[in-house]
Amino acid sequence: MAPPVEKQADPSGGALALASTGISGGVLPGWAPYGVVAGSALFAAAALLAAGSFSVGVMLLGAVLVACAVLYSWSRAVEGSRRAKDRVVTLAIAAAFGLAMIPLISLLYEVAKRGIPGLSVEFFTESARGVINGGGAAHAIMGTLVITGVAVLISVPIGIMAAIYLTEYGSGKLRRALTFFVDVMTGIPSIVAGLFAYALFEIFFGPGIRLGVMGSVALSVLMIPIVIRSAEEVLKIVPNHLREAAYALGTPKWKTIVKIVLPTAFAGLVTGVMLATARIIGETAPLLVTTGVIDSINSDPFDGRMQNLAVYAYNEYRSPGVMKQASYDRAWAAALTLIAIVMILNVVARLIYRRYKTETR
Amino acid sequence: MAQVDTTTNAGQLLAAASGGRRRVGDRVFSNTATAAGVTILALLAGVAIFLVVEGLPAVTAAASDLPEGKSLVDYVAPLAFGTVLAATFAALVAVPLAVAVALFITHVAPPRIALTLGYLVDLLAAIPSIVYGLCGIFVLGPATVPAMKWLEANLGFIPFFKGPASTTGRAMFVAGLVLAVMILPIVSAVAREVFSQTPRKLQEGAQALGATRWEMIRMTVLPFGKSSIISGAMLGLGRALGETMAVTIILSVSGIVTFNLISQANPSTIAANIALDFPESSGLAINALIATGLVLFAITLVTNMAARAVIARQNTE
Numbered sequence: 001m002a003p004p005v006e007k008q009a010d011p012s013g014g015a016l017a018l019a020s021t022g023i024s025g026g027v028l029p030g031w032a033p034y035g036v037v038a039g040s041a042l043f044a045a046a047a048l049l050a051a052g053s054f055s056v057g058v059m060l061l062g063a064v065l066v067a068c069a070v071l072y073s074w075s076r077a078v079e080g081s082r083r084a085k086d087r088v089v090t091l092a093i094a095a096a097f098g099l100a101m102i103p104l105i106s107l108l109y110e111v112a113k114r115g116i117p118g119l120s121v122e123f124f125t126e127s128a129r130g131v132i133n134g135g136g137a138a139h140a141i142m143g144t145l146v147i148t149g150v151a152v153l154i155s156v157p158i159g160i161m162a163a164i165y166l167t168e169y170g171s172g173k174l175r176r177a178l179t180f181f182v183d184v185m186t187g188i189p190s191i192v193a194g195l196f197a198y199a200l201f202e203i204f205f206g207p208g209i210r211l212g213v214m215g216s217v218a219l220s221v222l223m224i225p226i227v228i229r230s231a232e233e234v235l236k237i238v239p240n241h242l243r244e245a246a247y248a249l250g251t252p253k254w255k256t257i258v259k260i261v262l263p264t265a266f267a268g269l270v271t272g273v274m275l276a277t278a279r280i281i282g283e284t285a286p287l288l289v290t291t292g293v294i295d296s297i298n299s300d301p302f303d304g305r306m307q308n309l310a311v312y313a314y315n316e317y318r319s320p321g322v323m324k325q326a327s328y329d330r331a332w333a334a335a336l337t338l339i340a341i342v343m344i345l346n347v348v349a350r351l352i353y354r355r356y357k358t359e360t361r
Numbered sequence: 362m363a364q365v366d367t368t369t370n371a372g373q374l375l376a377a378a379s380g381g382r383r384r385v386g387d388r389v390f391s392n393t394a395t396a397a398g399v400t401i402l403a404l405l406a407g408v409a410i411f412l413v414v415e416g417l418p419a420v421t422a423a424a425s426d427l428p429e430g431k432s433l434v435d436y437v438a439p440l441a442f443g444t445v446l447a448a449t450f451a452a453l454v455a456v457p458l459a460v461a462v463a464l465f466i467t468h469v470a471p472p473r474i475a476l477t478l479g480y481l482v483d484l485l486a487a488i489p490s491i492v493y494g495l496c497g498i499f500v501l502g503p504a505t506v507p508a509m510k511w512l513e514a515n516l517g518f519i520p521f522f523k524g525p526a527s528t529t530g531r532a533m534f535v536a537g538l539v540l541a542v543m544i545l546p547i548v549s550a551v552a553r554e555v556f557s558q559t560p561r562k563l564q565e566g567a568q569a570l571g572a573t574r575w576e577m578i579r580m581t582v583l584p585f586g587k588s589s590i591i592s593g594a595m596l597g598l599g600r601a602l603g604e605t606m607a608v609t610i611i612l613s614v615s616g617i618v619t620f621n622l623i624s625q626a627n628p629s630t631i632a633a634n635i636a637l638d639f640p641e642s643s644g645l646a647i648n649a650l651i652a653t654g655l656v657l658f659a660i661t662l663v664t665n666m667a668a669r670a671v672i673a674r675q676n677t678e
Contacts, residue, residue, distance in 0.1 A: 057504070086573035093469050096461030097478070100549075103542045104485055110500050111492060161397030169391050170398065178398045180669060181405055187596065187665035188408065188658070189603020190490075191632045195654040196408040199415035208643060221408065224401060254390030275487075282489020285605035285632065289639045310491045310606075317495060317610065328499075335492045342487050350480070 026078040033071060033091060040067035064095045108339070115336025118329035129296035134326060137334055139297040140312035143212065144338075147291060147308055148281045150216035150301050151223055156273055158220075159227030166228070167235040168257055185225040193221040194286030201290075210292030212301030215308070218286035223276050230272025234265040267356035274349035278342045284310035309334045408658065416652035419645060428638070428646045437653050439618050443628030444657065447533060447608060448601035450622065451540030452548075455601075456594045458541070459548035466549075467556040468578060479553065486546035494610030497539040502530020502611065509534055509623040520620045527625040531613040534622040539607045544597035551593030555586040555675070588675045595668035599661045605632035631657040 044062035048054045068088050076084035126136030166178060197218035201209050238261050246256040262269070292305035293315060313334035320327030424432040462482060466475050506528060513524035526532075563581040572580065583590075614629035614637070629637070631653050639650050 055507070057508075082573055082576065086575040089575040089578075090469055093461045093465045096458055097465040097470075100458060100462045100482065100485075100542075100545055104481065104488075106500070107488065107492065107496050110496055114499070158397050158400055161394050162401050165394035165398040169394050174395075174398065178401060180666075180673065181402055183669045183672075184662065184665045185401070185405055187599045187603075187661055187668075189605070189632055189661055191605045191635050192408065192412070192603065192654050192658045192661075195415075195635065195651050196411055199411035199651060200407070202415065203411070207647065221404065224404070228401070252384075252387050254386050257390070278487050282491060284489065284491040285609075285636050288636050293640070310489060313491050313495065314606065314610070317498075331495060335489075335495055338489050339492055342489065343484075346484065346487055 114332040118333030143306040143308040147215045151219035154220040155223040163231035191285040194289040212306035214290035226276040234268025271353040278345035412655040419648035419652040444630040450537035451601040454541035463552035490606040494607040536611040548593040548597040555589035592668040592671040599664040609633040609636040
C-alpha cells in the first residue's frame, strides 16, 4: 500500500498548517473538551426544561450537537481548522462509544428492575405443574441446566479435539477447509440449528418429536465452532520450545499434547468453554422448535418434552395467563436469571484466565 | 511448518527405535483429532442435507396443500424480503457506530482501559436474544414512539417513514435498532482487530508530518482497515439475517411487502416466521417451514462465506 501520508502535501498543508496547529497559534486548555460537554449538557437540559418537554434521549442528542458546534468554533478560533476538526471527530467517536454503552447499561437496569418483583423462593423451587396461574420456574431452570450440560458434553470433546487437529496435526487442504468452515459455522442462524436437530430426529423418531437432547444437539451446532476458535487461540500460544523439550526427552507426540500442551493451555481452554457456554445458555429459537413446552420437571433429556428458561420467558410473555402482569413478572424474572447466569459465567471465566493462566513466554 | 515436519520425523525415528509401540498411541490420538475435524465438516454438510431432505416434500407439494395455499416461492418471497430489509437496516445503523466504537477503543481511549472497554462491548454479544426481545417490546418500543411520530411528520415524504407511525413500537424500525445493537459487537470486534494492527510506522509517520489524530486515522487506519470493515459489515449482516427472537417478539407481522419502517403492519422475517408457526404446525406445514429455513441457511451461508473470503484474503496479503 502506498503510504497515504503523501496526500498531506496539499497547498495549504505543510509548514503553514503546522504553524496553525499550535506552535504559533494558541492551544485550548486541557479541560476544554470536558468543560464544553458539561456546559452543553446543562444547556440542553435547561433548554428542554424551559420548553417543557424533557426527555433524556433528546437531551443527550442536543448536548452532543451543541458541544460539537461550540468546541468546533472555539477550537477553530484559537487553534485553526485542522485542530478543530480533530477535536470534533474525537468528541463524536467518544459519543458513539457512549451511545453503544447505553443499550448495555439500560438493558441491565431494566432487566434488574422488572425482574426482581418476579423473583421468589417459589420461582426457584416450584414447577408450574397443575397451576393455572403462577407457579415457579424450577422445571425451566432444571431444563436449561440439563440441555446446556448435555450440549457442553457433546461440544467440548469434539471442539477441543478439532482444535488439537488444527494446531498440532493439521496440514494441507483439510486444515484450510476446516479453518474456513469453522468460521462459516459461527454464522449459522440459531433457528437453522434448531431445524437441523428437528429434521435429524424426525427421520429416526417420526414427526412431532420433542426431546431435551434434540435441543442439546442444536446448541452443540452453535457451540462447537466457538469452542474450536477459542481453543485454537490458546493452543497456538503454547510455546514451541515446550513441545520440543518434550520431544527431546523421547516423549511421543500424543503424550506431549496430553501432558504438556493441554495443561499449559488449561486455563485458556476452561475460559473458552465457559464463554461458549454463556453464549448458548440463553438461546431460545433452537429450543423453541426442538424441546417443546411442558409444565413439570423433567430431568431426562431422552424422555419427552423439556422446558427451559429462555422458552419459559418467551411463553410467559407470548401467552400470559389471566393475571397478565404476573406472567410478565415471571418472564422478566426468567430473563434476569438468565442474564445473571451469563454474567457470572463471563466474569468467572475472565477471572480464571487472569488467575491461572500459565505464562507462555 | 518446517518445524512440525522435523518433530514428526523425530517422533517417527523414536517410534522406530522402540519397535513401533509408541506409534500406536500416536496413531490413535492423531486419528481421533482428525476424525473430530472431519466431524465438523460432516456436521455442516449434515445441516444442509437434513434441511434439504425435510424441506423437499414442501418443494414438490401442490400449492393448495401448503400453508396459506400459496406456492413455496410466493410463501418465501415476502419473508425473504422482510429478512433482508430488517438486516440491511440494522447493518446500516450498526456499521458506522461499530467503526467509531472500534476507533475509540484502539486509538482514542487510554490504552490502560481499552481492554476493559472491549470486554464491555463484547458483553453485548453475550446477552441472550430473548432479553433483547423483551427489552425491545417493553422498553425501546414505547420509548421510540415519539421519534417515529417525528419521522412521520417531518420525513414522511421518504417511503421508509411514510407511516402511519406505530403507537405501540411494534415496528420494523424498532426491530432493526435492536438487531443493530445485537450485531454491533461482532462488527466492532472485526474492525478492532485490524485497526490495532495498522503498521506503527504509517501512524507515526503521519503524526511526525504534523497530522492531527483524525488525519492520521483517516490516512492510515481507515485505508488499512477498509476490507475488515467490509467483512465485518457482512458478518454483522449475516447475524442480523438469522436473528430470531428479537424480531419474533417485536414485530407485529402481517405478511405484506413494504419499505415502510415505522408502521404497525410489517413484513415478517424467515426466522421469526419459523419461531411463530413451528410449535403449532404439523405435516406439510413443517416441511414448508424447514424449506424456508433452508433458504435462510443458504442466504447466511453465502454472506458468511463471502465475508470470510475477504478476511482470508486480507490475512494472506
